[in-house]
Amino acid sequence: SAVISQKPSRDICQRGTSLTIQCQVDSQVTMMFWYRQQPGQSLTLIATANQGSEATYESGFVIDKFPISRPNLTFSTLTVSNMSPEDSSIYLCSVGGFQETQYFGPGTRLLVL
Amino acid sequence: EDQVTQSPEALRLQEGESSSLNCSYTVSGLRGLFWYRQDPGKGPEFLFTLYSAGEEKEKERLKATLTKKESFLHITAPKPEDSATYLCAVQAIGNAGNMLTFGGGTRLMVKP
Numbered sequence: 707s708a709v710i711s712q713k714p715s716r717d718i719c720q721r722g723t724s725l726t727i728q729c730q731v732d733s734q735v736t737m738m739f740w741y742r743q744q745p746g747q748s749l750t751l752i753a754t755a756n757q758g759s760e761a762t763y764e765s766g767f768v769i770d771k772f773p774i775s776r777p778n779l780t781f782s783t784l785t786v787s788n789m790s791p792e793d794s795s796i797y798l799c800s801v802g803g804f805q806e807t808q809y810f811g812p813g814t815r816l817l818v819l
Numbered sequence: 820e821d822q823v824t825q826s827p828e829a830l831r832l833q834e835g836e837s838s839s840l841n842c843s844y845t846v847s848g849l850r851g852l853f854w855y856r857q858d859p860g861k862g863p864e865f866l867f868t869l870y871s872a873g874e875e876k877e878k879e880r881l882k883a884t885l886t887k888k889e890s891f892l893h894i895t896a897p898k899p900e901d902s903a904t905y906l907c908a909v910q911a912i913g914n915a916g917n918m919l920t921f922g923g924g925t926r927l928m929v930k931p
Contacts, residue, residue, distance in 0.1 A: 707865065737917060748906060748921040749863070764918070798862050807853065808919055810862035 708733050708801050710811035718817045719789055726785045727814045729799035734779035736803045740772070743796040743813070752797075755782045789818045821846045823922035825907050831928045832897055840892040840925045842907030852890050853919065854883050855906040863906055897929045 709732040719725050729738060740752040753763045753774055761774040775783045786793050794817050802808035824843045832838055844852065851870050855863035867876045869885035876883050880901065882893040892905055904926045908919040 710862075739917070739919075748923045749908075749919070750921075751918055754917055800862075802917075807851075807865060807868050809865055810855075813860075813862045815860070 707809045708735060710799065710801060710809060712797075712799060712811040712814050714814060715812065716815035716817075718819060721790050721818055723789055724785055724787045725789065725816060726783050727797050727799075729782045729784070729811055731780045731801050735801040736779075737801065738776060738782045739800045739802070739808060740774060740782075740784045741798040741800065741810075743798060745794070749798065752784070786816065789816075791818045794818045821909055821911055821920040823907055823909055823920050825905075825922035825925050827925060828923065829926045829928070831930065832894075834898055834929055834931050835896045837893070837895045837897070839894070840905055840907075840927070842890040842892070842922055843888060844890070844907075844909045844922075845888075846909045846911050846920075848912035850910045850912045852885055853908045853910065854881075854890070854892055855908065857904045857906055857924070866905075894927070897927075899929045899931050902927055902929045 711730045713728045738755045741749045743749050751764050752767045753761045755761045755774050755776040757776050757779050773785045796813045796815050798813045800808040800810045822845045826841045851868045853868050854866040857863045867883040872887045874885050880895050884891045904924045906924045908921045
């Protein structure tokens with residue numbers, strides 16, 4: 707399985723600011739996914755990011771709030787914009803081919819004050 | 820809409836006390852059912868994929884089974900290091916098949 711790293715591992719931010727989370731994979735992958743895990747909750751898919759195309763967002767998530775970049779086959783970023791305390795969560799990236807097993811990164815713990 | 824329900828929400832076991840975790844699901848067409856382990860502050864770690872009813876997979880003290888409506892994760896003679904949250908997820912066949920739908924998880928605590 708691929709080795710996935712995320713930066714930052716954790717951050718504390720002020721409301722109204724934005725944070726960009728990076729996800730780096732040690733091999734080329736077709737699909738990258740971004741998930742949110744709110745405190746005490748399970749994982750919810752935010753969007754799917756394919757290289758060379760616009761990200762596909764799930765219901766309840768919009769590009770203005772969570773812009774995503776996928777400049778190449780090993781890297782993606784997720785920005786959490788205009789943050790509020792409700793955005794405090796763990797943000798996880800995962801990788802996997804079409805209808806294949808997904809492997810997850812270590813996550814980014816975000817606290818918004 | 821795909822749905823996954825895990826039970827119990829939390830489970831406390833004594834070391835060596837075997838038990839099972841349940842994952843009930845509804846999906847339009849199942850491509851695969853996945854089990855992950857998540858330790859506090861970390862990302863989910865992949866354990867198993869099950870594709871069809873009757874399939875079983877084992878890894879150390881863990882054994883996963885699948886029927887048409889549910890999956891079980893059996894833990895035999897657990898050790899304290901098995902303490903973690905166990906997540907179940909389903910993936911549907913078709914264009915939406917990239918998406919994993921997760922259950923709420925079972926938090927397992929194994930006491931020495």
